Amino acid sequence: MIEMGRSLLFPSLRSGNATGVLLRAWTAFKSTSWATVASGFMEPVLYLLAMGMGMGALVGDVVGPDGNPMSYAAYIAPALLTTSAMNGAVYESTWNVFFKLRFGKIYQVMLQTPMGPMDIALGEVGWALLRGLAYGVAFMVVAFVMGLVTSLWALLMVPVALLVALGFAGFGMGITSYLTNFRQMDVVGFVMLPMFLFSATLYPITVYPEWIQWVVKVMPLWHGVELMRGLSIGYVTWGSLGHLAYFLVMAGVGLTLMTLRLRKLFLR
Amino acid sequence: MSDLPLTRPLTRESMASAAIRRGVLFYAETWIRYIRVYALSLGLVAVVQPLLYLVAMGVGLGALVRGDVAGVSYLRFVAPAIMVSTMTAAAMGEFSYNITGGFLWNKGFFAPNQTPIQPRQIAGGVIVACCLRFTIQCLIFWAMMVAFGAVDSALSLLSVPISLLCALAFGLPLMAYTAQMKREHGQLNLVQRFIVMPLSLFSGTYFLLETMPGYLQWIGWVSPIWHATQLARVVCFGLVEPGWLIVTHVAYLVALALLGWVLAMRFFERRLRD
Amino acid sequence: MTASPTVIHAADLMKVYGKLRAVDGINFEVREGESFGLLGPNGAGKSTTMRMIGGTLIRDGGTLEVLGLDPDKDGPLIRANLGVVPQQDYLDEELRVAENLTMYGRYFGLPYSYLRPKVAELLEFAKLTDRAKANVEELSGGMKRRLVIARGLINDPRILLLDEPTTGLDPQARHIVWDQLYRLKERGVTLIVTTHFMDEAEQLCERLIVMDNGQIKAEGRPMALIREYSTPEVLELRFGVGRNEELLPQLEGIGERHELLADRLLLYVRDGDAALSEVARRGITPLTSLVRRSSLEDVFLRLTGRSLIE
Numbered sequence: 001m002i003e004m005g006r007s008l009l010f011p012s013l014r015s016g017n018a019t020g021v022l023l024r025a026w027t028a029f030k031s032t033s034w035a036t037v038a039s040g041f042m043e044p045v046l047y048l049l050a051m052g053m054g055m056g057a058l059v060g061d062v063v064g065p066d067g068n069p070m071s072y073a074a075y076i077a078p079a080l081l082t083t084s085a086m087n088g089a090v091y092e093s094t095w096n097v098f099f100k101l102r103f104g105k106i107y108q109v110m111l112q113t114p115m116g117p118m119d120i121a122l123g124e125v126g127w128a129l130l131r132g133l134a135y136g137v138a139f140m141v142v143a144f145v146m147g148l149v150t151s152l153w154a155l156l157m158v159p160v161a162l163l164v165a166l167g168f169a170g171f172g173m174g175i176t177s178y179l180t181n182f183r184q185m186d187v188v189g190f191v192m193l194p195m196f197l198f199s200a201t202l203y204p205i206t207v208y209p210e211w212i213q214w215v216v217k218v219m220p221l222w223h224g225v226e227l228m229r230g231l232s233i234g235y236v237t238w239g240s241l242g243h244l245a246y247f248l249v250m251a252g253v254g255l256t257l258m259t260l261r262l263r264k265l266f267l268r
Numbered sequence: 269m270s271d272l273p274l275t276r277p278l279t280r281e282s283m284a285s286a287a288i289r290r291g292v293l294f295y296a297e298t299w300i301r302y303i304r305v306y307a308l309s310l311g312l313v314a315v316v317q318p319l320l321y322l323v324a325m326g327v328g329l330g331a332l333v334r335g336d337v338a339g340v341s342y343l344r345f346v347a348p349a350i351m352v353s354t355m356t357a358a359a360m361g362e363f364s365y366n367i368t369g370g371f372l373w374n375k376g377f378f379a380p381n382q383t384p385i386q387p388r389q390i391a392g393g394v395i396v397a398c399c400l401r402f403t404i405q406c407l408i409f410w411a412m413m414v415a416f417g418a419v420d421s422a423l424s425l426l427s428v429p430i431s432l433l434c435a436l437a438f439g440l441p442l443m444a445y446t447a448q449m450k451r452e453h454g455q456l457n458l459v460q461r462f463i464v465m466p467l468s469l470f471s472g473t474y475f476l477l478e479t480m481p482g483y484l485q486w487i488g489w490v491s492p493i494w495h496a497t498q499l500a501r502v503v504c505f506g507l508v509e510p511g512w513l514i515v516t517h518v519a520y521l522v523a524l525a526l527l528g529w530v531l532a533m534r535f536f537e538r539r540l541r542d
Numbered sequence: 543m544t545a546s547p548t549v550i551h552a553a554d555l556m557k558v559y560g561k562l563r564a565v566d567g568i569n570f571e572v573r574e575g576e577s578f579g580l581l582g583p584n585g586a587g588k589s590t591t592m593r594m595i596g597g598t599l600i601r602d603g604g605t606l607e608v609l610g611l612d613p614d615k616d617g618p619l620i621r622a623n624l625g626v627v628p629q630q631d632y633l634d635e636e637l638r639v640a641e642n643l644t645m646y647g648r649y650f651g652l653p654y655s656y657l658r659p660k661v662a663e664l665l666e667f668a669k670l671t672d673r674a675k676a677n678v679e680e681l682s683g684g685m686k687r688r689l690v691i692a693r694g695l696i697n698d699p700r701i702l703l704l705d706e707p708t709t710g711l712d713p714q715a716r717h718i719v720w721d722q723l724y725r726l727k728e729r730g731v732t733l734i735v736t737t738h739f740m741d742e743a744e745q746l747c748e749r750l751i752v753m754d755n756g757q758i759k760a761e762g763r764p765m766a767l768i769r770e771y772s773t774p775e776v777l778e779l780r781f782g783v784g785r786n787e788e789l790l791p792q793l794e795g796i797g798e799r800h801e802l803l804a805d806r807l808l809l810y811v812r813d814g815d816a817a818l819s820e821v822a823r824r825g826i827t828p829l830t831s832l833v834r835r836s837s838l839e840d841v842f843l844r845l846t847g848r849s850l851i852e
Contacts, residue, residue, distance in 0.1 A: 286651025
């Protein structure tokens with residue numbers, strides 16, 4: 001048992017028992033929070049119904065990534081899946097982690113066991129990804145039933161959604177480590193809202209002047225949306241690979257940031 | 269203890285009667301102090317949020333919309349609606365976790381409860397302070413609409429009290445619900461997901477309710493957001509709405525706010541006196 | 543005691559939660575300037591009684607008069623005369639230390655011109671002047687409690703209600719709080735204290751009621767209660783796990799009474815040292831022994847057969 005730590009990366013931060021966190025999350029899920037978790041699935045579906053039907057009637061067809069027209073619902077569906085992956089990951093890694101730290105004191109108890117902060121972080125991220133997986137699959141089923149999925153490539157949207165979530169989760173926890181007051185959580189929403197509104201989610205960014213377009217293209221969500229929209233109709237290009245690379249880098253940087261800030265986050 | 273005796277400027281009778289008459293304002297002061305701590309971020313939100321929404325939805329999404337909606341440009345159509353839903357979201361923020369916090373987490377309601385102030389006055393103080401915040405936020409939003417050319421009549425200023433009424437019609441029932449919660453294990457998140465979200469998506473904010481299939485239109489009818497949105501459109505660009513419907517909109521909003529008020533008062537009373 | 547006016551009068555006071563009679567028909571009186579205690583274990587009904595006095599809990603039966611008024615009807619006027627120090631501090635963590643006092647003063651309608659010097663004075667009293675701008679979270683338990691007491695004094699109350707004033711504090715912090723309370727008493731403030739610490743009751747209270755299960759078991763001055771319900775001294779003996787009861791028959795005849803606790807045996811005697819010699823003379827050697835003065839703990843044990851702290 002004592003030797004266990006040696007074979008691990010970052011032995012001072014972890015015991016290799018991240019499953020403990022998953023187990024707790026699962027137990028809490030079964031007993032109380034299942035409704036909250038299940039409701040997370042509603043959000044993108046409702047958006048799809050409302051905006052697809054309501055706005056669809058006002059907008060008609062739009063130009064898809066391959067230059068061919070597509071229905072408005074089919075246009076926004078991949079964007080909504082991407083956004084919900086982002087929202088889920090950010091919510092879990094900021095608000096939820098912060099809340100558990102400050103009010104629930106759940107981590108304090110866990111840290112009294114051999115578990116280290118990294119176990120907790122990995123466990124939390126793992127749980128967020130599991131949730132993301134469930135949401136992604138459920139959304140794909142709805143999109144398929146609505147006739148919005150037309151390519152086999154679309155199956156890749158689920159793992160890509162997970163990658164999007166991973167990228168945001170690491171960053172989210174890193175940022176949470178800098179927050180001291182839950183009112184500061186507003187800042188998080190403050191970044192997320194414009195990202196959602198401007199990242200080609202509900203309309204193409206070509207309606208804006210070029211400089212705004214470049215700002216949008218720096219933001220992660222745009223890359224996710226573009227990648228997913230291409231996959232949804234089987235339009236895969238070198239650009240898709242670029243978007244993928246963006247998220248791989250983001251996930252790497254995010255997880256590194258999280259690891260570096262772990263002590264600050266859990267051991268203060 | 270320093271022994272300089274400070275003369276009490278108020279007799280005990282006048283302390284009690286001051287609290288009975290103006291207790292609501294005394295508690296509102298505390299709530300305003302809370303808000304003051306994050307006034308900067310609130311101010312930023314109040315200015316930037318309408319800006320973002322008007323640019324993104326009014327201009328961006330509007331570029332996709334073919335022709336006019338309800339006889340006006342999409343920007344003019346959607347701006348008053350966004351104002352109403354923004355205020356509803358603000359009400360969701362103020363009347364949910366803050367109330368739970370007052371009873372369950374930092375228990376901020378219990379200290380004033382030991383003083384001559386009464387439970388209803390504590391609830392009232394929260395409402396007064398929030399109304400102040402909402403009004404300022406509404407005025408900023410309205411000024412933004414003017415700057416975007418989304419409204420151009422003096423009558424459109426009525427969208428401020430309409431949005432405020434909507435915030436209360438939605439917020440006070442929510443406050444009543446939160447006030448009776450014995451513990452919080454995610455119910456408010458459920459309210460957000462199962463009530464606020466659907467209400468704001470299916471309340472004809474971005475399109476006319478009539479474009480929805482009939483089996484989804486009822487959501488708009490029960491939603492304070494739809495009623496307030498229609499009213500705001502009437503005053504902002506003269507949306508044509510029959511008189512009886514306008515009366516219905518106002519009556520529904522007032523009724524919801526009153527119901528929430530009565531219940532919130534009752535639950536505060538019960539919670540702090542038992 | 544000279545005939546100071548009665549400030550609190552309770553008769554058949556009752557509070558029921560479902561089947562639980564939290565306060566079960568109690569009678570007591572408190573006079574102006576007195577320090578009056580409610581001693582009993584957790585759940586005895588002390589805090590419930592306190593909240594009824596402040597009018598923040600509606601009673602279910604009996605009469606209660608505070609300064610001649612009914613708390614259920616004249617709550618605001620009564621609370622204008624009260625200072626309340628609740629068991630859970632109810633400090634506002636979103637406000638700073640001095641702001642906690644100022645805003646609390648505002649709830650009494652006190653103007654800022656009065657509150658500015660008053661808050662400074664109270665911070666001095668609580669020895670927190672240098673913490674005026676600190677966040678409440680940064681204060682230690684003892685500092686928080688001193689701040690709460692200072693907060694309760696913002697309206698110059700005639701009666702100060704203290705619910706478990708030193709629970710959770712370390713011994714040094716307790717003595718600072720007690721010192722504060724003595725000073726208030728000297729200034730003529732009526733103190734009403736609930737506690738489950740017998741030493742606190744002995745230190746602070748001139749007169750007290752012993753409560754258990756919502757009822758009053760005894761009433762009087764601490765020394766008088768000890769004299770009435772106990773012997774002057776107690777001999778405590780430990781024989782190790784399970785052996786205390788075994789040895790009881792051999793101790794027969796020593797002292798007036800005995801109590802068998804989980805970990806020790808108490809012998810109630812006039813002279814503890816003499817009793818201990820008698821134990822040795824009978825050839826019994828305990829693991830440890832202790833002679834001490836009788837306390838209110840012994841009174842409670844005698845009255846209920848249970849300890850105050852469980």
